[in-house]
Amino acid sequence: MDKKNQEERLIKNLMKHSLTKMPFEDFEARMMDRIHQEKRQQESVTNNIRFAWMFFFVGLFLGLGITNMTANLSVQLYGISLKQVTLIIQIGIALVLLFQFEKLLDLSFRKKKT
Secondary structure, three states, X not given: OHHHHHHHHHHXXXXXXXXXXXXXXXXXXXXXXXXXXXXXHHHHHHHHHHHHHHHHHHHHHHHHHHHHHXXXXXXXXXXXXXXXXXXXXXXXXXXXXXXXXXXXXXXXXXXXXX
8 A cells, every 4th residue: 555655646746747837827828919910911911912913014004005105206305216215215114024023923922931
């Protein structure tokens, strides 16, 4: 009987030492708040990417429309024809659009960090 009591005390003692304490009392609440905050942030990023695509296409179509409207004009600006100025501006706009398109593709289809 004495041996059995000793074993029970030993087991109780071990169980007391095996009990882990949480680092902070509000640890679970803070962790859940952090998870919700990260989820809201991810939703915000997704929403901003959608707006970026929308404004990209709006800018693209407005640029095409303005280019078509100015293509028929035959006006001189400081001795340079408007067609030459338009060509230079169109090349610049095309480069900007290509860089923005590449960046949007990268943002839209990148792998999520795990």
